[in-house]
Amino acid sequence: MPIDRMEVWQGDITTLRLDAIVNAANSRLAGGSGVDGAIHRAAGHDDLQAACRRIGHCPTGSAVITPGFRLPARFIIHTVGPVWQGGKQGEPELLRSCYSNSLTLAVQEGIRSIAFPAISCGVYGYPKDEAVAIAVQEVARCLDVLLMIERVVFACFDDDMAERYRQALAAG
Numbered sequence: 001m002p003i004d005r006m007e008v009w010q011g012d013i014t015t016l017r018l019d020a021i022v023n024a025a026n027s028r029l030a031g032g033s034g035v036d037g038a039i040h041r042a043a044g045h046d047d048l049q050a051a052c053r054r055i056g057h058c059p060t061g062s063a064v065i066t067p068g069f070r071l072p073a074r075f076i077i078h079t080v081g082p083v084w085q086g087g088k089q090g091e092p093e094l095l096r097s098c099y100s101n102s103l104t105l106a107v108q109e110g111i112r113s114i115a116f117p118a119i120s121c122g123v124y125g126y127p128k129d130e131a132v133a134i135a136v137q138e139v140a141r142c143l144d145v146l147l148m149i150e151r152v153v154f155a156c157f158d159d160d161m162a163e164r165y166r167q168a169l170a171a172g
């Protein structure tokens, strides 16, 4: 596992000075609560919504990019996680796609450092340990081939999530 390029960090993702932060958006790119709300507030709601309206829509599992506006991060990659419906509606594959599509888009834009929130682990109700395992495994798989990505930060809002990521990274 390319463990030296992955790290766990606890705090508000909007404060990170990286090339990009990832937003756990909805498919209408309409803004919301949770990390989406925090990113809209910190970036500047009107500028970010205008950019999102120009893009229009993002299917579940896909990713789109906007400027970071007032954020310290230069870009925001918006990805849409699956709503947990019991696990038999393709949720694991869709969640994996969020990570791989975000990182592929990042490379296309020359992004070298990026932070992910725990996609789908809040409002969308994905079981946390399963989501964390997917996040760590899929990012590791992508980093093996996307050598230009130097740093991936798993930004966790609380202790509990940070501990789950630490354990998943330690388990390899």
Ligand code: APR
Binding pocket: 011, 012, 013, 014, 024, 025, 026, 031, 032, 033, 034, 035, 036, 037, 038, 039, 081, 117, 118, 119, 120, 121, 122, 123, 124, 125, 155, 156, 157, 158, 161
């Ligand atoms: N920084 C880092 N992590 C955060 C922050 C923040 N500022 N705010 C919340 N989180 C964490 C939550 O604690 C959770 O672990 O982000 C994780 C994802 O939770 P949600 O933001 O609820 O995202 P998700 O479950 O993917 O649901 C997406 O919620 O806000 C709406 O518009 C969004 O409809 C979409 C849905």
